[in-house]
Amino acid sequence: MKNHWDVVILGGGFAGLACAKRLEQLWGAEAAHRVLLINAENYFVFQPFLPEVIGASIEPRHVTNPIRFVLRHCTLMRAEVKNISLKDRQVTVDSADGLDVTHIEARQLVLALGSSTDLRAVPGMMEHALFLKTLADALSLREHIVRRLEEASLESNEERRKRLLQFVVVGGGYSGVETAGEILDLLHEARRFYRTLAPAELQVTLVHSGPHVLPELGEKLGRFTKATLEQRGMTVFVKQRVMSVSHDYLRLKDGSRLETHNVICTIGNAPNPVLAGLEGEYEKGKLLTDEWLRVKGYRDVWAIGDGAANPDGYGQRCSPTAQFATPLGKHAANNLVATLTQHTLQPFRYKMLGQMATIGHHKGVCSILGFRFSGFFAWWLTRTVHLLKLPGFDRKLRVVTDWTFELFFPPDLNYWDLRKTQKMARVHLEPGDVVFHQGERGKAFYIVEEGILEATRCDADGEILWKDEVRQGEHFGEGSLLHGLVRRVTVTAKTSATLLVFASKDFKLFVNLFQSLRQLLHDSAMRGPMEEALHSSVWSEELLNCPVRDLMRSPLITCSESSPIAEAVQQLGKVLRRSYCLLAPTGS
Amino acid sequence: MTESDLHRAAGNRQKFSDDVKNVASTEVVSLQSTQVVRDALRLFYMNEVKQAPVLDADGRPVGLLSYLDVALARLQSDKTGP
Ligand SMILES: Cc1cc2nc3c(=O)[nH]c(=O)nc-3n(C[C@H](O)[C@H](O)[C@H](O)COP(=O)(O)OP(=O)(O)OC[C@H]3O[C@@H](n4cnc5c(N)ncnc54)[C@H](O)[C@@H]3O)c2cc1C
Numbered sequence: 001m002k003n004h005w006d007v008v009i010l011g012g013g014f015a016g017l018a019c020a021k022r023l024e025q026l027w028g029a030e031a032a033h034r035v036l037l038i039n040a041e042n043y044f045v046f047q048p049f050l051p052e053v054i055g056a057s058i059e060p061r062h063v064t065n066p067i068r069f070v071l072r073h074c075t076l077m078r079a080e081v082k083n084i085s086l087k088d089r090q091v092t093v094d095s096a097d098g099l100d101v102t103h104i105e106a107r108q109l110v111l112a113l114g115s116s117t118d119l120r121a122v123p124g125m126m127e128h129a130l131f132l133k134t135l136a137d138a139l140s141l142r143e144h145i146v147r148r149l150e151e152a153s154l155e156s157n158e159e160r161r162k163r164l165l166q167f168v169v170v171g172g173g174y175s176g177v178e179t180a181g182e183i184l185d186l187l188h189e190a191r192r193f194y195r196t197l198a199p200a201e202l203q204v205t206l207v208h209s210g211p212h213v214l215p216e217l218g219e220k221l222g223r224f225t226k227a228t229l230e231q232r233g234m235t236v237f238v239k240q241r242v243m244s245v246s247h248d249y250l251r252l253k254d255g256s257r258l259e260t261h262n263v264i265c266t267i268g269n270a271p272n273p274v275l276a277g278l279e280g281e282y283e284k285g286k287l288l289t290d291e292w293l294r295v296k297g298y299r300d301v302w303a304i305g306d307g308a309a310n311p312d313g314y315g316q317r318c319s320p321t322a323q324f325a326t327p328l329g330k331h332a333a334n335n336l337v338a339t340l341t342q343h344t345l346q347p348f349r350y351k352m353l354g355q356m357a358t359i360g361h362h363k364g365v366c367s368i369l370g371f372r373f374s375g376f377f378a379w380w381l382t383r384t385v386h387l388l389k390l391p392g393f394d395r396k397l398r399v400v401t402d403w404t405f406e407l408f409f410p411p412d413l414n415y416w417d418l419r420k421t422q423k424m425a426r427v428h429l430e431p432g433d434v435v436f437h438q439g440e441r442g443k444a445f446y447i448v449e450e451g452i453l454e455a456t457r458c459d460a461d462g463e464i465l466w467k468d469e470v471r472q473g474e475h476f477g478e479g480s481l482l483h484g485l486v487r488r489v490t491v492t493a494k495t496s497a498t499l500l501v502f503a504s505k506d507f508k509l510f511v512n513l514f515q516s517l518r519q520l521l522h523d524s525a526m527r528g529p530m531e532e533a534l535h536s537s538v539w540s541e542e543l544l545n546c547p548v549r550d551l552m553r554s555p556l557i558t559c560s561e562s563s564p565i566a567e568a569v570q571q572l573g574k575v576l577r578r579s580y581c582l583l584a585p586t587g588s
Numbered sequence: 589m590t591e592s593d594l595h596r597a598a599g600n601r602q603k604f605s606d607d608v609k610n611v612a613s614t615e616v617v618s619l620q621s622t623q624v625v626r627d628a629l630r631l632f633y634m635n636e637v638k639q640a641p642v643l644d645a646d647g648r649p650v651g652l653l654s655y656l657d658v659a660l661a662r663l664q665s666d667k668t669g670p
Contacts (some may be wrong), residue, residue, distance in 0.1 A: 511641030530633040544626040548619050551661050552642045561609040568608050
């Protein structure tokens with residue numbers, strides 16, 4: 001593939017794809033050798049339908065569309081953008097996971113890489129929450145919910161059941177509300193197949209920091225949404241905030257705890273890391289553009305969509321929605337062609353037509369041209385508008401089929417274990433959280449990334465025999481995995497802490513291959529029981545502190561290196577000892 | 589050189605006329621004569637051995653300590669103790 005292009009578009013989301021399509025309209029078949037679109041996947045994801053993937057109303061494949069189908073002429077490169085130089089309009093891409101790095105140069109460079117998620121500000125959120133940004137996120141969230149139902153149906157301990165069946169959605173914006181509504185629908189539908197679960201046990205909670213949910217739609221619709229969701233059994237917290245998340249619960253701003261194993265996070269939009277630190281002007285972490293959509297200070301670099309701060313022509317910034325991303329893409333295409341042909345550029349001006357969301361159970365809320373309404377019609381309209389925007393006739397047809405099926409058949413409750421390939425996970429702990437209890441079977445190996453933990457061993461009456469601290473960089477849990485024994489100790493977090501967790505299977509695979517690591521871990525696994533053996537009442541302090549020279553046997557029976565084995569046998573036999581023949585190294 | 593070394597030698601069909609150096613263990617853990625029983629027990633435990641040679645300050649072997657010796661001393665102290 002050539003390395004010099006008239007136009008290089010980075011990102012094949014709403015903005016990038018709209019830009020490429022417009023260029024195809026303007027240039028036709030010529031686009032094939034003039035326009036290169038680089039995207040991390042070879043398909044486009046229609047994000048507004050992701051919540052419906054969770055609710056199992058739409059098949060996952062049907063919310064995506066291969067970019068090669070959508071674009072007839074432009075060249076597609078499926079690769080990860082690694083580096084961008086605005087000055088020379090040069091891009092470094094990696095198409096084979098680190099094996100193959102390519103440099104590409106553009107006359108006109110379009111940045112449409114969208115945004116990413118960053119929740120480092122909330123301890124434990126990155127480690128424990130599930131997200132909803134990519135198709136993989138939506139799929140694993142759906143799998144997660146079904147898995148929890150399976151687990152809970154087998155769990156007899158009430159506390160644990162409660163945690164398994166409490167689903168907390170963080171963020172009351174569009175995706176939060178739609179997701180919470182879809183989860184509620186899925187749980188309602190699935191309930192009849194899990195007869196051991198009582199309806200009251202299935203809980204969905206929505207936590208929102210603002211005074212009312214769906215802030216973009218105004219207070220009235222926000223209140224309506226809240227009331228509708230509550231009527232259906234959801235708990236909705238407003239003016240509330242999640243302060244920390246750990247394996248078993250999350251903590252809210254007012255100090256209260258929500259016991260849950262299921263936190264779904266829809267907040268924390270952050271700039272795409274590839275777009276950070278470029279030689280441009282930023283606003284709230286996003287690349288700032290002028291009214292023609294050029295990155296401030298550059299004639300031939302354009303930035304559009306969620307990753308950019310684009311003026312909307314009415315004194316505001318475009319909101320990070322698909323509704324803006326699409327016209328932004330088109331407009332950037334028009335202006336960059338005008339630049340190449342030395343025509344006059346047009347400033348971008350776009351007013352949002354309206355906003356809409358579905359809130360589950362065939363209800364929706366809409367605000368269109370100042371009109372606000374809710375209910376079934378709003379739901380129908382939202383779905384219809386989204387359907388019309390979904391690229392590709394075949395995809396539209398598939399989605400309609402999915403919806404029709406959904407009317408007559410229960411949701412798909414397959415549980416594919418998509419997490420199989422996950423090798424390592426991180427967990428966040430708050431003080432007092434228990435990693436495992438003495439006597440449990442070992443399931444994982446842990447390395448302390450941050451914080452201090454305490455290992456305690458008790459006797460049968462619960463008396464503490466001894467305790468020890470485990471700190472940053474130290475590890476624990478290898479003993480019962482290596483020797484197939486139960487846990488010898490209970491490990492508890494003393495401070496808030498982060499652990500790297502290796503599941504038993506992956507751990508074994510790794511140490512079985514890595515011999516020297518195995519030896520090291522074997523030694524460290526021995527140390528605990530050994531120290532305990534030394535502490536035990538068998539040996540008196542006096543004996544333990546006795547110099548070895550007072551107990552050793554001497555003089556030694558020796559024989560030279562070159563004596564025959566027979567002589568050694570004789571020597572040993574004389575004293576009737578099993579092994580006391582020592583080979584003096586120098587033969588002395 | 590230990591009983592196990594002999595065992596292995598027989599297993600390898602080595603003749604009794606072979607040199608001792610061909611069968612004796614070469615990677616041997618050892619104790620310093622100034623170390624205490626606690627160190628010795630740790631050494632036994634970590635290396636899964638039941639005895640080790642004791643070396644003097646110059647690194648010359650001066651004796652041999654086994655787990656059995658320590659256990660015997662424990663018994664002894666029981667008899668003589670309070
Ligand atoms: C759950 C959910 C529901 C939503 N619902 C609505 C809705 O109802 N209405 C609405 O208007 N908006 C909605 N949105 C917002 C809308 O999806 C976004 O505003 C829109 O996708 C932004 O388009 P974009 O092109 O800027 O970014 P994206 O669509 O995110 O596209 C960015 C592209 O860049 C690619 N990329 C990123 N980094 C790299 C890299 N380093 N190398 C190569 N490729 C890379 C990505 O793979 C992606 O294809 C929703 C969003 C979510 C998450």
